[in-house]
Amino acid sequence: MNNPFSNLTVKLKKSDDELISAFGSLSTFEDVASILEVSSHALWIILVKNKPYNYREASIPKKDGGERKVYIPNNNLFILQQKLKYVLELIYSPHFTSHGFVNDRSIISNAERHVNKKFVINIDLKDFFPTIKYNRIVNMFVKVFRCSPNIANTLANIVTHHEGFLPQGSPISPLISNVIARTMDDQLFKLCKEIKEVQYTRYADDLTFSTNRKKIPNSIVKNSNNSYDLSDKLINIIENNGFEINYKKFRVQSEHDHQSVTGIKVNKKLNINKSYIRMVRVYLYIFEKNEDINKAIKEFNLRRPKKSNLKQRLIKNEFQNQIFHLKVLKGMIEFIGSVRGRRDRVFNKFSKRFNTICETAGLNNIQINIPLLLEEVIDNKILVVGNNDQYFYTLDQGINTKEISLSKSLAVSNNERGIISTKANWTTFRDDFKGTHYYDFHTIPLYRKNTTNVLSYLKINRVAENDLIYFEGPEELTKNSQEINTEIESLKIGNVVLVGLHNNTIETFEGILTKRILFGESKFIFKPISNENLPISFGFVFNQVGNLVGTLSRGNSELYVNSIK
Numbered sequence: 173m174n175n176p177f178s179n180l181t182v183k184l185k186k187s188d189d190e191l192i193s194a195f196g197s198l199s200t201f202e203d204v205a206s207i208l209e210v211s212s213h214a215l216w217i218i219l220v221k222n223k224p225y226n227y228r229e230a231s232i233p234k235k236d237g238g239e240r241k242v243y244i245p246n247n248n249l250f251i252l253q254q255k256l257k258y259v260l261e262l263i264y265s266p267h268f269t270s271h272g273f274v275n276d277r278s279i280i281s282n283a284e285r286h287v288n289k290k291f292v293i294n295i296d297l298k299d300f301f302p303t304i305k306y307n308r309i310v311n312m313f314v315k316v317f318r319c320s321p322n323i324a325n326t327l328a329n330i331v332t333h334h335e336g337f338l339p340q341g342s343p344i345s346p347l348i349s350n351v352i353a354r355t356m357d358d359q360l361f362k363l364c365k366e367i368k369e370v371q372y373t374r375y376a377d378d379l380t381f382s383t384n385r386k387k388i389p390n391s392i393v394k395n396s397n398n399s400y401d402l403s404d405k406l407i408n409i410i411e412n413n414g415f416e417i418n419y420k421k422f423r424v425q426s427e428h429d430h431q432s433v434t435g436i437k438v439n440k441k442l443n444i445n446k447s448y449i450r451m452v453r454v455y456l457y458i459f460e461k462n463e464d465i466n467k468a469i470k471e472f473n474l475r476r477p478k479k480s481n482l483k484q485r486l487i488k489n490e491f492q493n494q495i496f497h498l499k500v501l502k503g504m505i506e507f508i509g510s511v512r513g514r515r516d517r518v519f520n521k522f523s524k525r526f527n528t529i530c531e532t533a534g535l536n537n538i539q540i541n542i543p544l545l546l547e548e549v550i551d552n553k554i555l556v557v558g559n560n561d562q563y564f565y566t567l568d569q570g571i572n573t574k575e576i577s578l579s580k581s582l583a584v585s586n587n588e589r590g591i592i593s594t595k596a597n598w599t600t601f602r603d604d605f606k607g608t609h610y611y612d613f614h615t616i617p618l619y620r621k622n623t624t625n626v627l628s629y630l631k632i633n634r635v636a637e638n639d640l641i642y643f644e645g646p647e648e649l650t651k652n653s654q655e656i657n658t659e660i661e662s663l664k665i666g667n668v669v670l671v672g673l674h675n676n677t678i679e680t681f682e683g684i685l686t687k688r689i690l691f692g693e694s695k696f697i698f699k700p701i702s703n704e705n706l707p708i709s710f711g712f713v714f715n716q717v718g719n720l721v722g723t724l725s726r727g728n729s730e731l732y733v734n735s736i737k
Contacts, residue, residue: 176213176214176217177214177248180210180214180248182251182254182255184208184209184255184258184259186209191207191258191262192259192263194206195207195262195317198320198323200322200323201322203323204327208256208259210252219329219330222246222248226333226334227244227249227334229241241340242339242341243333243340243341243342245343252330253343256330256331256344257343257344257347260317260351264316264347266350266354267354267357269357269360269361269372269374270350270354270374271375272350272374272375273346273376279375279433279436280436280442280510282374282380282433282434283433283436285371285373286371286373286382286431286433287438287440287441288438288439288440288441289383289384289438290385290426291382291385291424291426291427292381292431292432292433292438293382293393293424294421294422294425295378295379295402295410295417295421296377296379296417296418296420296422297377297379297410297415297417298415298417298418300340300415301339302339303415304348304352306328306336308414309328309332309352310324310325310328311324312348312351313328316351316354330344331344331348353374353413355413356409356410356415357372359413360379363392363406364381367391369383369385370392371383375434378434380434388400388424390403391405393406400422402417427439443512444507444508444511444512448504449508452501452505452508455475456501456525456526459472459498459529460529465494466494469494469497472497494533494535495535498526498529498530498533499538501526502538505522505526505540508522515669515682520542523540524542527539527540527542663721663733664715664721665684665685665696666715667682668683668684668698668713668721668733669683669715670683670698670706670712670713670714671714681700681701681706682701683698685713685733696732697730697731697732697733698724699731706731708724708731711723711724712724721733722735
């Protein structure tokens with residue numbers, strides 16, 4: 173007899189448009205099997221015959237010392253849930269206040285809405301997933317996804333535990349919970365909008381409110397003799413939507429307290445608790461001091477037994493066990509970078525130590541991609557050429573000499589080659605060479621004034637209308653270039669770093685590269701994160717890994733970025 177699960181895979185073959193169309197016309201059990209690309213017999217086995225055996229129960233530790241039950245679906249049901257999740261995500265758009273388990277949102281985006289506030293209010297929902305029962309999910313499929321009752325029941329059987337609740341541990345449960353909580357999210361957002369100057373977000377079962385008002389509005393929290401209680405209006409909204417408040421975790425944090433949202437400090441800016449930094453430092457030390465990585469893993473687990481032992485028991489292969497534990501540590505370091513920025517000193521230092529550990533263990537493929545620190549960009553890639561000194565170039569072996577000031581120029585080193593900007597005097601410089609063979613990719617010696625020693629060679633680019641002159645030459649102009657290679661990459665939308673001259677000093681600005689159509693032409697625009705008006709007319713732009721992507725020039729009111737590649 174053929175195995176009905178032999179061809180069961182997570183990836184769906186139908187196009188997104190085909191899936192959306194098929195979901196809208198579901199009417200039978202066979203239709204559900206078809207959209208999930210499984211036989212009707214296999215679907216019946218999973219949902220009916222094997223229903224009591226679809227989940228394995230496990231426990232994970234809570235921060236307060238208790239345990240949380242999770243229910244892990246078997247492989248066949250897991251694949252069905254993954255497929256259904258993909259289809260539902262094509263159809264459903266999450267509420268904008270919901271940040272948990274939503275694409276392009278995270279605990280960081282959730283915390284960002286509450287930075288630098290006078291008051292931050294945290295509310296926790298008790299038993300969030302188990303509170304959502306089978307009948308509520310059937311009703312959700314009928315009302316939100318417009319399914320018929322029989323289809324809604326079939327889909328509800330795919331996503332619920334056989335005892336009739338939404339299981340924590342299933343890949344589709346977070347999506348279902350967000351759909352169920354949408355009405356509550358909308359009502360709480362409208363409450364905040366009515367009273368004004370109050371922000372609301374939700375990350376799974378964590379509800380957060382914040383405000384810069386001198387007093388917390390009574391519609392959110394009542395204050396009596398410095399004792400805080402939730403307002404009846406807010407309680408009613410939560411309970412009328414079928415959820416229960418965990419009053420033990422209700423907190424009001426003033427600007428003078430340690431304010432945190434989903435584990436991230438938000439007092440003045442996004443930050444991480446010092447205890448977390450110390451913990452990662454200890455874990456790095458454990459792997460550094462033990463030459464035998466397996467001994468390091470044992471000590472690592474002794475330090476954090478509740479979080480690692482369960483998973484470790486599931487990993488029999490020694491090599492895979494090493495990869496798993498190093499990835500756990502890598503994730504902790506990456507978290508620091510995601511909160512504090514990938515150019516943060518602590519993230520940079522920890523990443524370098526981690527990469528050394530990986531190199532020693534022969535696991536280079538899991539190393540962290542480390543962007544250069546701003547200081548390293550300045551020290552190793554950007555040079556102020558000349559400082560108040562004067563240089564001059566010569567034509568025809570010194571017969572016709574002409575001085576050119578490079579005192580306010582920027583140079584980017586790339587091994588023994590670089591790019592120099594002579595913005596102020598480029599026009600004159602270019603015109604002097606027009607019509608000569610020097611203008612056509614030939615090198616021109618560059619002398620220090622009043623000397624006969626060649627300092628470098630200018631290489632003129634025939635298409636250098638972007639105010640760039642290429643140079644190659646001795647160590648003085650290519651400082652540290654042997655150690656750090658300045659790769660040139662194409663322009664892409666995303667986070668970048670601008671380094672430019674202002675008042676004869678180098679200044680560095682972090683920003684975002686955007687793209688816009690101006691006068692029928694596609695233009696890249698630099699937007700500083702600080703939103704300030706930058707008094708810079710020229711600079712170099714680097715991507716997040718420190719590679720050169722373009723040069724900056726000022727338009728009427730915009731900072732344009734021009735591609736070098």
